[in-house]
Amino acid sequence: MSISLLLDMAASSAPDRVAVVSDELRWTAGHLNTLTEGGAGVIQGSGARTVAYVGTGGALLPLLIFSSARAGVSFAPLNYRLSGVKLRELIDRLEDPLLICDSDYVDSVGGYEGRLLRSEDFLDAAASADPVSEMPEPDDVAVVLFTSGTTSAPKAVELSHNNLVSYITGTVDFASADPDDVALICVPPYHVAGVGAALSNLYAGRKMVYLRSFDPAEWVRLINSERVTTATVVPTMLDRVITEIKRAGTTLPTLRNLAYGGSKVPLPLVRTALELLPEVGFVNAYGLTETSSTIAVLGPEDHRAARASDDPAVVRRLGSVGRPVPGIEVEIRDELGAVLGPDEPGELFVRGEQVSGKYTGIGSVLDENGWFPTKDVAVLDAEGYLFIGGRSDDTIIRGGENIAPAEIEDVLVEHPGVREVAVVGVEDAEWGQIIVAVVVPEEGADPDPEELRTYVRGTLRGSRTPDRVVFRDGLPATPTGKVLRRELIDELTLDAAVGGAGQ
Incomplete structure (x- = not known):
């Protein structure tokens, strides 16, 4: 098909x-x-x-x-x-x-x-x-x-x-949208989410309103002028939208669902969004280019349940990407390829008709049974909720111990003085790599590096404590919010070589 x-x-x-609204075109x-x-x-x-x-x-x-x-x-x-x-x-x-x-x-x-x-x-x-x-x-x-x-x-x-049609027909019912359903699309056209939005909204029968250059004030204006019911943003956009809503005191009475994805969203930002927009159903969508977009979803009810629960296992799911969509199988494997059980971290493998795993000039990287290696470190809990711990390429090896940056980032971002953080490994003659936390402080905050190191040590074991904490005005990232860790590592390595700044 x-x-x-x-x-x-x-x-x-x-x-x-x-079907389509874009500037003056309808x-x-x-x-x-x-x-x-x-x-x-x-x-x-x-x-x-x-x-x-x-x-x-x-x-x-x-x-x-x-x-x-x-x-x-x-x-x-x-x-x-x-x-x-x-x-x-x-x-x-x-x-x-x-x-x-x-x-x-x-x-x-x-x-x-x-x-x-x-x-x-x-x-x-x-x-x-x-x-x-x-x-x-x-x-x-x-x-x-x-x-x-x-x-x-x-x-x-x-x-x-076949990949794209399988994704659409497996996750969207034809003509299922209500007559007044409107989607606001602001993800870039070269991203798989942009392609998926065009296909899925058309198939569902939902009017698509395009915002070709993201601006939070214009995003809010379009939500209200076009009576938008559903929208999708990446983490940096969500942060700016929440800041704009707070600044302007705006309400979004027509918005029923707001999906976010593209990269990991800090939990403090998710909690703030839930508090600020209690009537909106939030959706965390996780997928890759090679999987034709979304393969797992944490839906509105999951968000509400995690926010309201006293059960630590349920509360923890707010940091997950939910459960696989129909037609997708997932496995967590160790370095030798053995399938792991609940709460055991390993590499995420996925399989399904929507999964391509094929590259120009390289061919297919699917294994003999059709499984795609995502290169994402992940964990499945006992209820099938999927937690993504970052790319396996980002793993820090300090003194022979493997350390996932996300583990430290999840702790540091909860500190009241921290707005954003990226943890990377920088080469070191003694340890192989050392842990460096690159922190963007909250506006008006001036956190002390040693205080932040102590804060991490209070939650994680000592080997997870950053060796250095450096501060930046912002983190280099792609338009979809993925932190460019290699840029940070290159910058920090150069700093070290010339006796650069840092704490």
Whole structure:
């Protein structure tokens, strides 16, 4: 089944329903359907085998996703925040691409000599081109997404039509949205959550409102002006939204569900959000690019139960990512591949139709039984709730002992003087690595490094105490909130080499 059939179904069932709102554009499902057939004609006429896109998305994102599918080619949205050199490196890795680019980013790809169309020119051409509607094979590549490359060079993840359709049909009921349901989408188009939002909301029959450049005040304004009922944010966005609501004293009377994910959210921020927006149902969604988006969910009732309970096991679940979605199997394995029991930490493996695990130039990394190694350290509790402890690549080895940074971060972030924290390992001649806590203080706070070390020692055993505590105004992160630990390690290593600052 092609992903384009999701649009066929939506347009057939409710052609006059407003499906997409982006700036001044308001497209019905029927109009989007017609435009995608013309867009497919433009793509097929170019002779390209891949459509690459550099821009902020909005209405153009679903248009390009479905136009590419109907032309029988793959779609690759690229990170518009990258330099021109980095963008051209990614474009060069794609098969015979047609590059479609927002006007604001044409200069970013200066020097590119291949096929190139400005976004507005593609839109104009799609409105008048002869319609095309190919039917690709289920295992054909539908979308190519480059990983963030926080610890290595970006990999090109290949998601097939079958992967994406399995994810949508396994987690969303067709036309299940209420007539007044509206989704606000502000995740970037090159992230798997952006692709998943376009597919799932259209299939559910929910109007999609795009905020192409995130601003917390504009986010709040759109929630109220468009009567938004559901939204998805990454941790940095949630933090800014909560700050804006506090500042302006705004209410969000139409908002029923707010999903967060993309990276770990500090528990103090989650608790503040629950207190500030008690009528909103919060959802923690965990997934990876290689799994076509969400594979586990902590739903609204789980949030409310954890907040209200006196049972430590239930309270602890607020820090989990919930339980696997339908169609997904999970296992926790040790270093030798043995499956571990409840509350035993190891590497998370996942399996299901929505799981790709395939990379351009590398091939599939699934094992012989179809399991994908996520490289995430995780734990399952006795009730099947999944706790993510960070990337296995981030593990600190100090004096021969393996230490998960998340274990220390979860303690430090609860200190009243700490707003954000990242714990990393820095090379050391005596210990192999030492533990360095990089702390962003709360506004107006001036925590003492030794006080923070003592605070950690009061909860964890001594070997988990940071050897150093350094302070920064902010942490380097991707637009989806993943801390760029390698940047911190490189900076701290350089500091040490030149006798730099720190405590």
